Amino acid sequence: MKKTLLFASLISLALFSCGEKSTNSETQTETHASGDASSASSVSVNSSKSTSGIIDAYLAVKDALVADDAATAAAKSADLVSALKTYDIAGSQANDPEELERLQVEATDFAEKLATADIAAQRESFQALSVVMKDMLKIAGTDRTLYHQYCPMYKGNTGGMWLSANEEIKNPLFGSSMLTCGRVEETLALN
Template sequence: MKKSILFSLSLSLLIFSCGEKSGSQEAESLGHTSGDASTAITTAVSESKTTSSIIDSYLAVKDALVADDQATAAAKSQDLVAALKSYDIASAKGEDLEELERLQVEATDFAEKLSSGDIAAQRESFQALSVVMKDLLKIAGTDRTLYQQYCPMYKNNTGGIWLSASEDIKNPLFGSSMLTCGKVEETIAMN
């Protein structure tokens, strides 16, 4: 009896922590919060093709983590490191080039840590990289609309973010264990 009450409490907390669950969803999507961006704030940034390779490489790492593929995430992180290192800050239209340079160095450091053999460490580095990438792209610009997504359950319920090219939630911080946990918090769109 105590076990079933404890299980019920845990299940209720899980559902409450990450949104409502409809009765027709599969058990693996427990805790899903809608990816609908209609309630998200929108931030307009300059249009820039110079960040395309950085964004493409970042999204490739994200997709590998969504698929729980540690080896591909490590391999794709090398492309991301190369794209970040080759980014020409002088080509940026942003006004704060000194801050952009600081963010480029910080993003490169986190991207280099993604080559770790441990997927949990990769996910932790990826979440930190995501925070820096969001700030970098707000200064440098983007070539597409991106969605900042948030999972409140990551890192013992302190939460974590990532960027996606789609409103659909595919959580790289948990992968298949909580694939659809999250919501769109911000839309980063071109002017």
């Protein structure tokens, strides 16, 4: 009896933590609040078309990881590496070009590591890349609103984040095994 109760409690906690949909309207309200961008903080970023290629390539890798497609993620990482390497810091309107250059180099390094066929290694590199990308885009600007999303269950419950062009949670760190685990932490909104 105790084991059954403990198991049921753990399942309930896991479902609540990851924002899984339920038919219970009370649970849906709580789930919606945890994944809803309106409860997230908002950061104003400069509008910039110069980062469009980087963002497009990053989102293509993210979508491949959401679909559990390591081959496509590896292939799309080449586009991301190219976009990062050709990004013109001098031509940008960034207020901190030295920090932007450091982030560009770091992001490129993580993006190059995505070229592996090991999806677990890709996801780990993608999560690290996402942290750098968020900081980079806050300085360089973006051409669209982006959502910083966070899954508390990633990497042994230490958590992991990524950026998305949509509020809806589609988790690239777990893919189909925990597709909707996560919440919007922050919105990068255009000035």
